[in-house]
Amino acid sequence: MKITLIDYGMGNHLSVRNALSRLGYNSSVSQDPIVIKNSDFIILPGVGSFRRAMENLNGLGLSEAIIQAATENGIPMLGICLGMQLLGSESTEDGTSEGLHLIDNKISKLDSSSGIRIPHVGFNNVYWKTANALTDELNQNSDFYFTHSYAMTDSDKSADYIYCDYGAPFVAGFRKHNIFGVQFHPEKSQRTGLKLLKNFLEIKRA
Amino acid sequence: MLKKRLIFTLLYKNGSFLLSRNFRLQRVGDIQWLFKNYHFETISDAIDELIVLNLDDDETKIPGFLNTLEEMVGHCMIPVAAGGQIRSVEMASALLAHGADKLVVNTACFEQPELVEELVSRYGSQCMVASIDWTGPDNLKVFSHSAAQEQGLLHDHLKRLEGLNVGEIYLNAIHRDGTGQGYDFDALNAVPNDWKVPIIMAGGAGHSSHLSQALEHPLIDAAATANLFNFVGKGLASARRELLQCEAPLAKFDD
Numbered sequence: 031m032k033i034t035l036i037d038y039g040m041g042n043h044l045s046v047r048n049a050l051s052r053l054g055y056n057s058s059v060s061q062d063p064i065v066i067k068n069s070d071f072i073i074l075p076g077v078g079s080f081r082r083a084m085e086n087l088n089g090l091g092l093s094e095a096i097i098q099a100a101t102e103n104g105i106p107m108l109g110i111c112l113g114m115q116l117l118g119s120e121s122t123e124d125g126t127s128e129g130l131h132l133i134d135n136k137i138s139k140l141d142s143s144s145g146i147r148i149p150h151v152g153f154n155n156v157y158w159k160t161a162n163a164l165t166d167e168l169n170q171n172s173d174f175y176f177t178h179s180y181a182m183t184d185s186d187k188s189a190d191y192i193y194c195d196y197g198a199p200f201v202a203g204f205r206k207h208n209i210f211g212v213q214f215h216p217e218k219s220q221r222t223g224l225k226l227l228k229n230f231l232e233i234k235r236a
Numbered sequence: 237m238l239k240k241r242l243i244f245t246l247l248y249k250n251g252s253f254l255l256s257r258n259f260r261l262q263r264v265g266d267i268q269w270l271f272k273n274y275h276f277e278t279i280s281d282a283i284d285e286l287i288v289l290n291l292d293d294d295e296t297k298i299p300g301f302l303n304t305l306e307e308m309v310g311h312c313m314i315p316v317a318a319g320g321q322i323r324s325v326e327m328a329s330a331l332l333a334h335g336a337d338k339l340v341v342n343t344a345c346f347e348q349p350e351l352v353e354e355l356v357s358r359y360g361s362q363c364m365v366a367s368i369d370w371t372g373p374d375n376l377k378v379f380s381h382s383a384a385q386e387q388g389l390l391h392d393h394l395k396r397l398e399g400l401n402v403g404e405i406y407l408n409a410i411h412r413d414g415t416g417q418g419y420d421f422d423a424l425n426a427v428p429n430d431w432k433v434p435i436i437m438a439g440g441a442g443h444s445s446h447l448s449q450a451l452e453h454p455l456i457d458a459a460a461t462a463n464l465f466n467f468v469g470k471g472l473a474s475a476r477r478e479l480l481q482c483e484a485p486l487a488k489f490d491d
Contacts, residue, residue: 040359044335048310077332078359112360124357147434147457149362149403153239153284153487173239173487175284175315177337177362179403196238218315218337220280220489 033057033231034069036096036113038086041075046110049217053228063095071231072096072105076112080121080137080180083112084129093130100132106208106233107132114203114211115182123180133206134186139179146197149179156214160190162205164212166229172222174202174214181213208235239487240451241284241458242476243436244467246270246308248301248320249292255464257414259369259383261291264464267304271311273468280314281489282472287340287365287406287460290320291382298327302334309335317365323348328355332363340406342367343380345397346387352400361403365436368393371410376426383410390426398433406460409439416442416466424455434458442466444475451484 033050035043037059050057057073060066074096076083087093099105109117118129121137129137142148153173158165174194181200184191192203192212203212210230216223247254252263253270270276279286288308290301298321305318318331319340328339339359344351345366356364368390369383370376376390387393397405409420419440427435434457437450441461450459461467467475479486 042332042335042337044306044309044333045313045337049313052313077337077363079357082358123360142432147432149434150238151362151404151434151457152241154237173489176238177315177403179361215315215337218313220313222489223313 031055031071032069033071033073034066035059035073035075036066036092037061038083038090038092040078040083040086041113042077043075045217046073046075049224049227053224053231055231061090061092063091066092066095067099067103069099069105070235072099072107074107074109074113074116076110076116078112080112080115080123080129081125081127083116084127087116097130097132100209104208104235106230106235107210108230109211110217111178111213111215114213115180117209117211118182121180132209133189133204133211135182135184135201137180137182140181140200141197144197149177150196151177153219154194154196156192156194156202158190158192162190163233164203164205164210164226164229165192168222168225173219174216174223175218176214178213208233237485240456240485242282242447242472242479242486243285243287243458243460244279244283244472245287245289245438245460245462247462248288248290248304250294250297251300253464254291255414256462259410259413267307274472275470276311279472280312282476283314284458284487285315285317286312287317289318289340293321302330305331305336306334319365319367324351325354325358328359332359338363338365338403340365340367342369345400346380349396349400352402356401361401364402365404365406366397366400366402367406367408369408369410370423372420372422376423379410390423391428394426395428398428398431402433404434404436406436406438412440414463415440416463418442418446419450421453424453427455431455436460438462444478447475448479448482448484451479451486
């Protein structure tokens with residue numbers, strides 16, 4: 031089984047790879063479009079600003095490879111944190127920039143008008159109305175580790191969502207066909223996080 | 237509900253982990269000592285995050301620190317913030333490449349604010365923790381260079397850090413550092429109105445009741461301890477258990 035973590039110069043791959051090896055999976059890190067398109071599972075991690083991440087993805091010729099892998103090849107794909115946001119349509123972080131448009135949701139700063147502190151850092155519980163493959167055997171209100179200032183909307187109606195409340199509800203995760211995203215860090219979320227990663231790697235390709 | 241956090245801070249210099257008392261350092265043990273005495277494989281059951289600070293200004297020792305960082309990250313599945321000696325984007329990027337999730341800056345906030353701005357823009361606010369060493373009792377002051385150089389008022393520095401868009405503040409009381417006498421909450425009087433940045437309290441925790449005082453405080457988001465002796469063995473795990481029994485707002489982890 032070929033699990034590829036996409037390297038675009040901005041992710042912390044080590045923690046995700048450590049978590050996968052705890053589950054008994056080998057993974058590799060690549061920025062080669064051919065390797066990416068021939069994977070069984072693709073993980074898009076990421077720490078940093080949306081604009082710089084998209085500049086890197088475009089500059090390395092990876093945006094097209096990711097879109098093809100997800101749409102034409104139907105490879106199960108998981109975006110983590112910034113990686114999830116990159117799957118969206120656009121973000122207002124560091125000026126407005128376009129995302130990969132794999133899900134039709136915009137990304138904007140968390141609303142702090144209720145007095146919440148930003149960034150949103152720490153464990154917070156998540157919930158869902160419609161279960162999806164990622165939430166299999168997970169309890170509603172499980173705690174996951176978050177660290178972010180921006181979040182995605184849920185305007186794309188063709189997806190199932192996981193939510194979290196911080197000031198107001200925001201998208202903590204989604205599934206749209208074979209494309210998945212989580213705003214939290216499953217690789218930093220104890221056994222619950224490992225279970226979620228395992229759920230992702232057990233998805234059967236359509 | 238967002239939970240508060242329990243953080244363990246490790247001070248590192250040239251292959252050893254150190255105990256600091258009012259910034260006087262004592263070597264305690266190497267990474268094997270740490271793994272063994274802190275049951276490192278299960279430490280993520282007890283704490284929410286780890287902070288690792290390299291106190292060595294000898295640049296030839298940086299590769300050794302990076303290797304130690306990577307080894308620690310491989311042994312615990314929790315967020316790790318790393319810092320000490322961050323004077324360039326290259327150093328910051330090396331820490332992240334060796335497994336750090338966040339960067340801790342202190343002296344750079346005074347001497348190279350443009351570097352802090354660059355790191356915020358590159359990696360995002362959530363990646364940047366500004367550590368502050370402060371002391372009182374009157375006119376609370378901040379210090380850089382491991383508490384050696386005075387840098388003005390705590391209140392002004394907090395304002396400056398807010399302007400730099402750092403993601404978190406690590407508030408360390410120099411006079412309580414390593415004493416085990418409990419936190420000094422006076423620093424919170426210097427926090428500007430309408431403050432939005434998460435605060436980690438540090439300096440002085442010696443007992444789980446100290447941690448609990450911090451976690452109950454509305455202005456505090458996380459409680460840190462750097463004391464290598466007070467919570468040795470299963471001390472952190474039992475502290476978390478006691479805190480949860482008193483209904484401290486910490487995450488409950490599944491078995």
